[in-house]
Structures are given as C-alpha cells and as structure tokens.
Amino acid sequence: MAFLTNFYVFLFYFAALVLVTGLVFKIAQYTMTPAPLKIPTTPAPTTTRGVVLRMTREVVLFESLFRGNKWTWIFGWMFHFGLLLVTLRHLRYFMEPVWFPIQLVQPFGIYGGMAMIVGLGGLWARRFLVDRVRYISSPSDHLILALLVLIGCTGLLMKFVFHTDVVEIKAFFLGLYTYEIQPLPADPLLLLHLFLVALLMIVFPYSKLLHAPGLFFSPTRNQADNPREVRHIAPWAKQLEQK
Amino acid sequence: MAKATFVVPELTQYTEVPAVTSGAMAHSLPFVAKPEFQDALGFPGELVDDWQAKAIDKMGDLLGKYRSLRVYMDSCVKCGACTDKCHYFLGTSDPKNMPVGRQDLMRKVYRRYFTLAGRFFPKLVGAEDFTKEVLDDWYSYFHQCSQCRRCSVFCPYGIDTAEISMAAREIMDSIGVGQKYCNEIIAKVYKIGNNLGLPGPALADTLEGLEEDVFDDTGVKVRFPIDQEGAEILLVTPSADFFAEPHVDGLIGYGKVFHEAGISWTLSSHASEAANFGMFIGSYENMRRVSQRIREAAIKLKVKRIIFGECGHAWRVAYSFLNTLAGPWDFLDPRYPVPQHICEFTHDLIQRGKLTFDKSENDDKVLTYHDSCNVARASRMGDVPGGQFDIPRDIIRAVCNHFYDMDEDTIRDRTFCCGGGGGLLTDDLMELRVKGAKPRLDALNNVIQEKGVTHMAAICAICKTQFSKVLPYYGMEMDQIISLHQLVGDAIVLTPGPDDDAEDDDLDDEDDLNDADPNEE
Numbered sequence: 001m002a003f004l005t006n007f008y009v010f011l012f013y014f015a016a017l018v019l020v021t022g023l024v025f026k027i028a029q030y031t032m033t034p035a036p037l038k039i040p041t042t043p044a045p046t047t048t049r050g051v052v053l054r055m056t057r058e059v060v061l062f063e064s065l066f067r068g069n070k071w072t073w074i075f076g077w078m079f080h081f082g083l084l085l086v087t088l089r090h091l092r093y094f095m096e097p098v099w100f101p102i103q104l105v106q107p108f109g110i111y112g113g114m115a116m117i118v119g120l121g122g123l124w125a126r127r128f129l130v131d132r133v134r135y136i137s138s139p140s141d142h143l144i145l146a147l148l149v150l151i152g153c154t155g156l157l158m159k160f161v162f163h164t165d166v167v168e169i170k171a172f173f174l175g176l177y178t179y180e181i182q183p184l185p186a187d188p189l190l191l192l193h194l195f196l197v198a199l200l201m202i203v204f205p206y207s208k209l210l211h212a213p214g215l216f217f218s219p220t221r222n223q224a225d226n227p228r229e230v231r232h233i234a235p236w237a238k239q240l241e242q243k
Numbered sequence: 244m245a246k247a248t249f250v251v252p253e254l255t256q257y258t259e260v261p262a263v264t265s266g267a268m269a270h271s272l273p274f275v276a277k278p279e280f281q282d283a284l285g286f287p288g289e290l291v292d293d294w295q296a297k298a299i300d301k302m303g304d305l306l307g308k309y310r311s312l313r314v315y316m317d318s319c320v321k322c323g324a325c326t327d328k329c330h331y332f333l334g335t336s337d338p339k340n341m342p343v344g345r346q347d348l349m350r351k352v353y354r355r356y357f358t359l360a361g362r363f364f365p366k367l368v369g370a371e372d373f374t375k376e377v378l379d380d381w382y383s384y385f386h387q388c389s390q391c392r393r394c395s396v397f398c399p400y401g402i403d404t405a406e407i408s409m410a411a412r413e414i415m416d417s418i419g420v421g422q423k424y425c426n427e428i429i430a431k432v433y434k435i436g437n438n439l440g441l442p443g444p445a446l447a448d449t450l451e452g453l454e455e456d457v458f459d460d461t462g463v464k465v466r467f468p469i470d471q472e473g474a475e476i477l478l479v480t481p482s483a484d485f486f487a488e489p490h491v492d493g494l495i496g497y498g499k500v501f502h503e504a505g506i507s508w509t510l511s512s513h514a515s516e517a518a519n520f521g522m523f524i525g526s527y528e529n530m531r532r533v534s535q536r537i538r539e540a541a542i543k544l545k546v547k548r549i550i551f552g553e554c555g556h557a558w559r560v561a562y563s564f565l566n567t568l569a570g571p572w573d574f575l576d577p578r579y580p581v582p583q584h585i586c587e588f589t590h591d592l593i594q595r596g597k598l599t600f601d602k603s604e605n606d607d608k609v610l611t612y613h614d615s616c617n618v619a620r621a622s623r624m625g626d627v628p629g630g631q632f633d634i635p636r637d638i639i640r641a642v643c644n645h646f647y648d649m650d651e652d653t654i655r656d657r658t659f660c661c662g663g664g665g666g667l668l669t670d671d672l673m674e675l676r677v678k679g680a681k682p683r684l685d686a687l688n689n690v691i692q693e694k695g696v697t698h699m700a701a702i703c704a705i706c707k708t709q710f711s712k713v714l715p716y717y718g719m720e721m722d723q724i725i726s727l728h729q730l731v732g733d734a735i736v737l738t739p740g741p742d743d744d745a746e747d748d749d750l751d752d753e754d755d756l757n758d759a760d761p762n763e764e
Contacts, residue, residue, distance in 0.1 A: 026317070035310040036527065038563045039403065041395045041620055043628035043656060058399070068324035068397030076322065076399075126323065131263045133323035135338045136347065138369035140360070141321050206360045207368075211400055214318030219311045220392075220401035225623055227563045228580045231570050236308055240531060 005172070005184045008194060012176060015201035022205025023213065030217040036234035044225035051224050058221055072126065079119030079148075085112025086155070093170045110159060117152045120145055144207065147196055154193035164190045249674045251716050252334060256689060257650075258682040260327040261336035268337040268678075272383045274671050276421035283430035284529055287419035294418040295373050299356050301417045302349075302410075306357065311406040316353045318400045319343060325394040325402075330659045331387050334678035339384045342394035342404040348380055349407055378420070385411040386422055387675055389665035390523065390556075391616035396656055408665070409525025416524055424669035425520045432533055436515045437482035443470075443512035449485050450510070457495060463737040465502045467494075471509035472544050476501070478510050479517045479537055479561075479582070480552025481704035489707050489725045493553050496728025499735050500589050503598055508550075514540035517557035518704065522564075523666030530560065534568040547576040550583045553726055555615035555703030556664065558584055562622040586702060587624050589731060590634045593641050599736040600642050608698045609645040610730070611690050612636055613683065613710075614658035615703035629655075635702055635727055642734040647694040653686040661701075663709030680713045688717075700727045 045051050057063040062080075066073045089109020092098045124145045127137045158164050164187045175182035184190075203209065216222065278288025291297055306313050325342035327333065332340040339345060347369065354361030354370035361370030371377060390405035415421065431440045441449075450467035457465045468474065478501075484494040501508045514537045521530030541549055549572075551561045561582045566572065572581040580587075592598050612635060624630040632655045639646050653659050662679030690696040701707055701724060710724035 030310060030314055033307060033310040033313045036308065037567060039311060039406070039621070041392060041401055041403065041656075042623055042631065044623075046628060058401075062399055064397055064401065065322070065324050065399040068328070068399070069322075072322050072324055123322075130323060130326075132260075132326035132338065132341060133321070135263050135265075136321045136323065136326065136341070136343050138321070139366070140364075140368045143367070203360075206358065208318070208320045210317040211320050214314045215400050217310060217314045218318070218401040219314075220395050220403050225628060227566055228582075231566045233567050234308075237527065237531075237567070240528065 002183075004186060004191065005181060008172075008184050008191070008198075009176065009181055011195070011198045012173075015198040019201040019204055026205055026210060027213050030213065034234035034236065035219040035223070036237050038223055038225075038227040038232050039219050040223040040225050041220040042225055044223070046225050048224055051222055055216065055222060058215060064221075071122070075119045075122030075126070077119070078115045079123060082112040082114070082116030082119055085109045086116060086152075089113075093166070093173050096170075096174060113152060113156050113159070117149065117156065120149050120152065124149070140207065144203070144209070147200055147203075151193060151196045151200065154189050154196070158187075158189055158193065162187065162189050249677070251677055252681045254681065254685050254688045254717060256685070258333050258653075258685045260333065263338045264336040265338055268331075268335045268340060268387060268675065269380075269383060271387060271672065271675050273386050273667070273669055274423035275382075276423045276426040280423070280426045280430045281416070281419060281421050283433055284416070284421070284426055284524075284526070286416045286421055286426075290419045294378075294420075297418050298373060298378075298414050299352075301414045302353065303357070305410050305413065306353075309406065309410065311403065312410050315346070315400075315402040315406060316350055316357075319346060319350065319402055320399075322399065324397050324399060325404075328394050328397050329388075329404075330391070330393070330662060330682045331389070331675065331679045334662070334681040335387075335675070337387075339380070340387055342398075342402075345384055345388055345404055346402065346407050348377070348384055349411055352377065378415075381411055381415060382420060385415070386667065386672070389616070389660045389662070389667055389679070391660035391664055392620040393616065393657070393660065396620060405665070409522070411525075412523070412666075413525035416526065422524070422666065424671075425524050425666040428518075429520050429524070429529055429533065432516055432520075432536070436513055436536070438516050438518050438520070439482040439486055441482055441485055441515065443515075446485055446510070446512055446515055453491070453495060453498070457498065461737055463502070463739050465495075465498045465737070467498050467510070468508065469510040470512055470544065471507070474507040474509035474544060474546055476506060476508035476548045476550050477514070477537075477541050477544055477546040478508050478550050478552060478585075479514055479540075479557075480510070480585075481517045481554040481557060482515055483704040483708060484552055485515075489711065489722065489729060490553075490704055492729035492732065493726025494728075496726065496730070496732030496735075497552060497585050499732045499737060500585070500592065500598070500728070502740070503735060503738060504588075504592055509544060509546070511540035511544060513543070517551050517554045517561070519557060519560040520666060522556055522560050530564070531568045534560065534565055537565070538569040541572075541575065548579050548583065549575065549581055550585055550588055552585050553702040553704065553728060555617040555705060557704075558702075559617040559621040584624050584634075585728065586634050586638060587630075589728070590625070590638055593638065600731075600734040601736055602642060602644050602734055604734045605643040605730055606645070608643065608725075608730075609647065609694065609696045610639055610643050611647055611649050611687065611694075611696045611699050612639055612654075612727075613649075613661070613687075613699050613701045613706060613724075614654050614656075615701060615706050616658060616660045616664055618702060619658045620656050632656075635700075638727065639700060639730060642730045647690050647696055649686040649690050653682065659683040659686070661703075661706040661709040662713065664703075664705050668705050668709055676709060677713050677716045680709065680717075684714075684717050684719075687719075691719075698723050698725050700725055700730060702727045 171182040351371040388408040395403035483490040
C-alpha cells in the first residue's frame with residue numbers, strides 16, 4: 001500500500017501547488033491589468049460601501065443570475081451553497097481540534113452534499129434540454145460537471161453505503177502538514193474520490209472555474225459610479241497625455 | 244410600408260425566445276472602410292500581410308490594457324443566462340447573436356493562443372486557430388452587436404459583450420479591416436467637426452433659420468448662438484439635431500429652455516458633435532482625440548459649464564469617460580457636475596419652478612418613453628442611482644398629460660436597444676436593424692394597442708433615426724418617434740425677451756400674442 005499512499009501524497013502536494021500558484025498568478029494578473037475606463041453596469045452604487053454591498057449580493061445571492069434566469073439560479077445556487085456546506089463539513093479532516101462552528105455544520109454538510117448533486121443534475125439537464133445552452137456547451141463543460149457529480153456521488157456513497165476509515169484519512173491529511181506520511185485506507189471509492197478532488201484542484205486555475213476569482217475583478221460590478229466626481233485614469237492612458 | 248428584401252418579423256404580444264437557427268445572419272456584414280478613412284484614424288488601409296500574427300499581438304496588447312477583457316475571457320461558465328437577452332438574437336435566432344455565442348468567437352481564439360488548456364487540448368475547450376474564416380465571422384458578428392450591455396445586466400459575472408465587441412473591432416482595425424460607417428464618420432469629425440460633415444457656415448445658417456422659425460411660431464426671439472465667446476454654457480449636441488426631424492425639434496426645445504432659464508449659452512463649430520464613434524470601434528486613442536475637441540472648444544469659448552444634448556452613447560462617453568479622456572475640468576464652475584445632461588438641466592429648472600408649461604399643448608399625443616441603452620445601463624443623471632430613468636420621466640410628466648410606460652421587463656435597465664446602436668446605423672445593415680428592433684417594437688405595439696399610445700419619446704439621436712427608419716417596416720408611422728425636448732419645447736410658456744421689443748416694429752401685436760398664448764402656432 002506504500003506505493004498508493006506515496007502516490008497520493010505526491011498528488012496532493014502537486015495539486016495544492018498548482019492550485020495555489022495558478023490562482024496567485026491569475027489574481028496577480030487581474031490585479032495588475034488596469035481598468036482604464038469607468039464601466040459599471042448602471043444603476044450602480046456611488047460609494048465603495050455600496051459596491052461592497054453589491055458584490056456581497058452577487059457573491060452570496062447571485063443577484064444578476066436571479067434576474068436573468070430562475071432555473072439556472074435555483075440549480076446554480078443550490079449547487080454552490082451545497083458545495084460550501086460540504087467544504088465546511090470536510091474541514092474537520094484538516095484541523096485538530098475541530099472548531100466549534102465546524103462541529104455545528106456537520107449534519108448540514110450532508111444535506112449540502114445532496115443539494116449539490118441535485119443542483120448539478122439540474123444544470124447538466126439544461127445543457128441537453130435547452131437548445132441555446134446545448135449550442136454553447138463544449139466537451140469541457142460536460143466534463144467539469146461529470147467531475148463534480150462524481151466527486152459528490154463517491155462522497156455520498158462513502159457516507160451512506162461503503163464506509164471508510166475517516167480517522168486514518170484525517171491522520172493522512174494532518175500528516176501532510178508536517179511532511180509525515182501516514183497510510184491512506186485503500187478503499188477504491190475513497191481513492192477515486194480523492195483523485196477527482198486533486199484533479200479538480202489542478203484544473204481550477206486553467207478552466208472556467210476561474211469565474212470564482214473573476215467575479216471579484218469584474219469592472220461592471222466592482223466599480224463605483226462616480227466618474228464626474230473622481231477622475232479615473234489608467235497609467236498607460238496617462239502616458240498619452242504627456243505626448 | 245417600406246420595401247424589404249427579407250422577411251420582416253411579425254410583432255407578437257410578448258417577445259418569444261426563438262429556436263436556435265445556425266447561420267441565420269451569417270450573410271449580414273457592413274461595408275468595409277476605404278484606405279483613406281483607415282489612414283485618418285491611424286489604421287492600416289487594408290488587410291495586412293501577416294494579419295494573423297499582428298491580430299494575436301494586438302489581442303495580447305489589449306488583454307494587458309483592459310482588465311474587463313482579460314477577466315471576461317476567463318470567467319464565462321456557459322450558464323446560458325444571457326442567451327435570450329440580446330435583441331439581435333431574439334430578432335434573428337442566429338446563435339452567434341446570443342451574447343455568449345458572440346463572445347465565444349473571440350474566446351476560442353483567446354483560448355488557443357493565450358491559455359494552456361487551449362494550446363494543448365483545443366477540441367476539449369472549444370479553442371480554434373485564428374483563420375480567415377474566423378476573421379470573417381468576427382467581421383460579420385461583431386458588427387451585429389450594438390454594445391447595448393443588456394447581456395451584462397443578467398450575467399452572474401457582469402460579463403459585458405460590448406467590451407468584447409469593442410476589442411474585436413479594435414483588433415480588426417489594427418490589421419486593416421475597418422467598418423466603413425464608423426471610420427468614415429470619425430474621419431469626418433477630424434476634418435469638419437461633426438459626424439454629418441456640416442461645416443461651420445452651414446451650421447450658423449441652420450441656426451439662424453431656427454431662430455426665424457421659432458420667432459414665427461411663438462413671436463419670441465429665442466437665440467441659437469454658435470461660437471459665442473464668454474457664454475456661460477457650452478452645449479454639445481449630436482449633429483443630427485441640426486439636420487432633420489425629429490432631432491431638430493429637440494434642439495428647439497433646448498433653446499427654449501435656455502431662453503427661459505435666462506442663462507447665456509453657445510454651440511461650438513469646433514465641437515459640433517456630441518457623438519463619439521471612437522467608443523464603437525473600441526479605440527481609446529480615437530475616442531480621446533474626439534473628446535479633446537470639446538475641451539479645446541470649452542477653453543476657447545471660455546465657458547463655465549458643459550451640457551450635452553440628447554444622445555445615448557454620447558452621454559455614456561460624456562458622463563462616464565469625459566473626465567478620464569479630456570479632464571480635469573478644474574477651469575469650469577465647480578458648482579456644477581461636468582458635464583451635465585440637458586435633462587438634468589431642464590429637470591432642475593422644473594424642480595425650482597423656473598419653467599411654466601401648458602401641458603394641453605401635448606394633448607394630441609399619448610406618450611411612452613424609450614430608455615436608450617447607453618443612458619440606462621452605462622451612465623446616470625442626477626445624484627441618485629437610477630436618476631437616468633426617473634429624470635426623463637419626470638420631465639415628460641411635467642409637460643404631458645398622457646404618459647404610459649411600456650412593459651416593466653423592457654424598460655429601465657432591462658430596456659431593449661432600438662436595434663441601430665453601436666455603429667450599426669447604416670443602410671448596409673438594414674435587415675439586422677429591422678429584425679433587432681422587434682423586441683422593442685413588440686413592447687411598443689402593446690402600449691399602442693392597450694393604452695392608445697401615439698408617440699414614443701427618446702433622448703438619443705441614434706434611437707430617433709433608427710425608429711424613424713424601421714417603424715414603417717412594422718406598419719407604424721415614422722413620426723411616432725419624437726425628441727423628449729420637443730415635448731418640452733411645445734409645452735413651454737415663453738417669456739418675451741427685451742430684444743423682442745427693441746428690434747421689432749410690430750411689438751404691440753406680439754406682446755398681445757404672448758400674453759394670450761405664446762405657443763400658438
């Protein structure tokens with residue numbers, strides 16, 4: 001089993017490295033690219049405070065999507081909120097002692113897992129049933145859905161049908177912090193689950209999953225509507241003025 | 244009804260989402276700009292030899308200059324929320340007119356040359372080489388976007404297709420593939436000062452004619468000054484206002500409002516154009532160059548305030564960009580925002596009780612109001628977000644007795660584009676313009692049937708021109724579209740000025756006339 005454990009140790013170090021460096025690179029790139037013009041979609045808040053509120057509504061409630069398409073909103077929000085609960089539930093594998101809020105969230109994490117699958121199912125169904133969405137779907141859109149559905153299903157199966165040794169799993173991940181290799185249980189379902197999660201981490205910075213950081217950098221959403229009050233000018237545009 | 248070489252869609256009570264018809268509008272493309280007009284804007288005259296490499300370079304350049312482009316290329320998850328939001332898709336059913344379909348024309352090239360996934364697994368992520376076929380698709384479909392931003396309202400990441408179509412046009416211009424309509428017009432602004440190519444003397448002549456017309460109608464001398472140094476206000480208005488119905492009635496309205504306000508104002512022959520087509524072609528440099536003319540005119544004429552006339556995208560450039568492109572405006576009166584919209588100016592006077600109206604003058608009309616896309620989704624009026632919706636409506640209610648809004652889903656920030664914005668207001672795109680107007684006209688037709696609406700007011704020169712042209716295709720009258728300030732001008736009660744007495748012989752008659760009904764025609 002040593003080979004499998006070693007392979008997963010390497011896989012998770014690698015996946016974490018790719019995820020972090022990839023995201024740091026992308027976020028740095030977004031940060032350093034100027035937005036030369038004021039382009040908030042109006043009506044827009046006129047103050048920074050207002051912008052924070054607008055962004056919060058977008059991030060937490062998916063406000064624009066709600067206005068745009070109710071079905072996509074229901075399934076999309078269900079999936080993302082489910083994913084959040086599931087992630088919080090999983091944090092217990094990565095900390096000792098387990099924080100109180102994380103203990104509280106445990107039972108909800110299971111419902112989150114179910115909501116996640118239902119949401120993904122709805123989103124995937126739209127890719128087949130709605131001709132417009134079918135037209136815009138590429139293989140990668142289906143593959144990412146498949147990846148997430150598989151991660152969810154293997155997780156739920158381990159919870160309800162084929163139990164695995166969660167104590168050992170926790171030891172494995174806590175060991176990664178201190179470079180101590182602890183054996184991983186050799187349950188095929190678990191290995192598949194973990195492999196897919198690592199894959200998700202690796203593709204994250206190279207795929208449309210970049211919508212997560214992207215939202216925070218979207219000028220139509222994160223700019224305050226105050227162009228007459230404050231002169232907004234990008235460094236490269238400033239250079240034109242010196243000519 | 245106007246003749247059409249294509250099938251004009253039937254209006255429906257509610258705009259239905261059509262089934263996708265691939266390639267339905269693949270034949271639609273505007274005329275290509277001639278080399279002389281490309282030169283004037285600093286672009287190559289015709290398709291350059293190594294266009295593919297040059298285009299990719301330019302794309303890289305823009306990705307580094309515009310955060311919007313960079314983030315929007317990466318962020319789309321293909322959720323489909325935008326797919327039924329574009330008026331051109333609703334009117335043509337061509338899937339490349341779905342906002343995401345249009346964006347993907349650029350995104351597939353971006354992925355191929357600028358992302359790891361697209362470099363190694365192009366098929367998987369829908370990445371494609373920038374071939375001549377792709378370039379042809381770009382030229383066709385990036386000239387089927389009016390940059391109205393309706394898609395960006397509903398996108399969970401705020402992806403704005405306008406940003407992408409602007410970048411695409413900039414890339415195409417940089418390799419020598421420009422659009423005739425836009426580039427010729429910008430060249431005209433550089434050469435003569437306005438989009439229509441009306442030289443200074445012609446303008447002065449027109450304005451003199453207007454003064455006579457208004458005097459004949461009302462017996463009051465309303466001035467329409469041009470190049471008057473030392474005036475308080477510089478009015479920058481689309482050149483269409485000097486030229487034709489229904490625009491010119493709006494200009495008459497502004498003149499009457501200024502007259503009643505008792506504030507001196509002037510037009511400028513140097514900055515005789517509010518429109519800024521530099522935005523449509525995504526060219527910061529050209530947009531800046533056009534904007535600088537306003538700064539130059541303001542300095543030369545020593546004005547204290549700048550006010551913009553009724554024009555949609557001009558107001559976007561003015562409100563959102565002018566401070567960036569031609570500011571700072573520290574030499575103007577700091578008590579007023581720079582620039583102001585004529586509606587803000589009129590509204591303020593109404594609020595302060597400075598204007599008197601006889602609303603019955605507009606009783607022959609039942610009004611509705613069309614929110615122009617760039618005003619609605621890319622700018623503001625007044626101090627509060629949403630003022631761009633309320634201020635024009637407040638003005639209409641102050642000057643008309645009969646006003647009804649169109650369906651809530653088609654107004655305010657969900658308004659439909661007229662179908663002619665974004666540099667598409669040209670006869671070579673007539674089919675697109677007619678079909679793209681359908682969603683707006685569905686809603687208009689509804690209030691015509693249900694509320695007896697006779698006229699639609701707008702505050703955009705492009706909207707007005709577009710509607711005058713396409714309304715007849717749908718069995719409506721071209722004069723059903725009017726300027727908002729025409730309503731103001733028709734209802735306003737004018738006060739005779741001092742020079743009415745001084746210069747005119749029949750002053751007694753005139754005073755009587757004014758006392759009785761100054762607006763009698």
